[in-house]
Amino acid sequence: MASKPSDMVVTSDDDTGGGAGPMPVKIVVAGGFAVGKTTFIGSISEIEPLTTEAALTKVSEGVDDTSKVSTKTSTTVAMDFGRITLGEDLILYLFGTPGQDRFWFMWDELVRGAIGAVVLIDTRRLEECFPAVDYFEENQIPFVVGMNCFDGQATHSPDDVREALAVSPDTPVLLIDARERVSTRDTLLELVQHALVRATA
Amino acid sequence: MSLGDAGDGLRVRPYAITGGRTRAATEVPIEAIVYRTPKGEKAVASMSMERRQILDLLSSPQSAAEISGRLRLPLGVARVVVGDLVDEGFVALNTRSATGRPDLRLLERVLDGLQAL
Numbered sequence: 001m002a003s004k005p006s007d008m009v010v011t012s013d014d015d016t017g018g019g020a021g022p023m024p025v026k027i028v029v030a031g032g033f034a035v036g037k038t039t040f041i042g043s044i045s046e047i048e049p050l051t052t053e054a055a056l057t058k059v060s061e062g063v064d065d066t067s068k069v070s071t072k073t074s075t076t077v078a079m080d081f082g083r084i085t086l087g088e089d090l091i092l093y094l095f096g097t098p099g100q101d102r103f104w105f106m107w108d109e110l111v112r113g114a115i116g117a118v119v120l121i122d123t124r125r126l127e128e129c130f131p132a133v134d135y136f137e138e139n140q141i142p143f144v145v146g147m148n149c150f151d152g153q154a155t156h157s158p159d160d161v162r163e164a165l166a167v168s169p170d171t172p173v174l175l176i177d178a179r180e181r182v183s184t185r186d187t188l189l190e191l192v193q194h195a196l197v198r199a200t201a
Numbered sequence: 202m203s204l205g206d207a208g209d210g211l212r213v214r215p216y217a218i219t220g221g222r223t224r225a226a227t228e229v230p231i232e233a234i235v236y237r238t239p240k241g242e243k244a245v246a247s248m249s250m251e252r253r254q255i256l257d258l259l260s261s262p263q264s265a266a267e268i269s270g271r272l273r274l275p276l277g278v279a280r281v282v283v284g285d286l287v288d289e290g291f292v293a294l295n296t297r298s299a300t301g302r303p304d305l306r307l308l309e310r311v312l313d314g315l316q317a318l
């Protein structure tokens with residue numbers, strides 16, 4: 001079996017293929033519709049953000065019993081993601097969460113073994129991030145909140161937002177610009193530091 | 202929860218590729234890095250269809266998500282085909298998601314890596 005303990009340093013052959021591959025780590029990027037998740041991922045990813053699609057089929061409710069025709073509908077959940085090579089044996093993946101909250105099962109997989117999450121917010125539509133904040137709190141996933149300042153100007157202070165979200169005082173709330181690589185990197189750094197603190201607590 | 206039990210991709214046409222199966226014996230996490238084994242290296246030319254596309258793509262190791270995204274295969278389909286390739290010894294996986302949150306040492310390596318960007 002190829003899986004290795006997380007703390008084992010994997011040495012990979014530098015020739016392509018055949019050698020043991022690098023170890024993946026992941027960070028989840030969540031937030032409401034059009035809040036800048038893919039922009040955030042794309043600002044630092046070494047590849048153009050890719051999309052993976054998981055198909056769902058569900059049987060519609062309220063089908064007329066006399067009809068023998070089932071009305072299955074299929075829905076596709078699309079997740080954008082990017083990748084950052086952190087060393088020849090370590091790759092960080094950034095996964096954007098699927099837009100709708102009803103795809104929680106996909107979130108469960110995305111957060112399993114993840115370092116933590118970045119919750120992006122638009123202060124004009126703050127309520128859209130509530131489900132994500134609730135989810136990460138309930139599942140004890142370390143997260144930071146990134147206030148995406150679309151026009152480069154903050155309309156609210158991080159403290160106001162922390163209070164409005166009722167997140168714990170130690171949860172980092174940051175002003176970010178999802179288009180800027182340095183801003184994105186610093187946000188990720190903040191999250192990893194936060195996860196480190198949580199892990200040592 | 203375990204993979205597939207909420208029905209990611211049940212009963213959808215692309216599953217013809219997988220013989221109708223929605224999961225392989227080997228679970229393939231979305232971020233698992235897939236790489237060719239020496240046996241897989243030798244077998245590329247003899248493979249057909251999706252299996253060959255995947256082995257071709259793995260001239261450099263890729264995650265299951267990348268295989269799905271680059272080949273435009275639904276994630277569930279990519280996972281089943283990759284899982285089969287694992288079972289048959291053509292590829293192997295690096296994954297740590299089953300081991301829980303990253304430990305301190307791994308977090309520190311990520312921190313160092315990000316700082317060096």
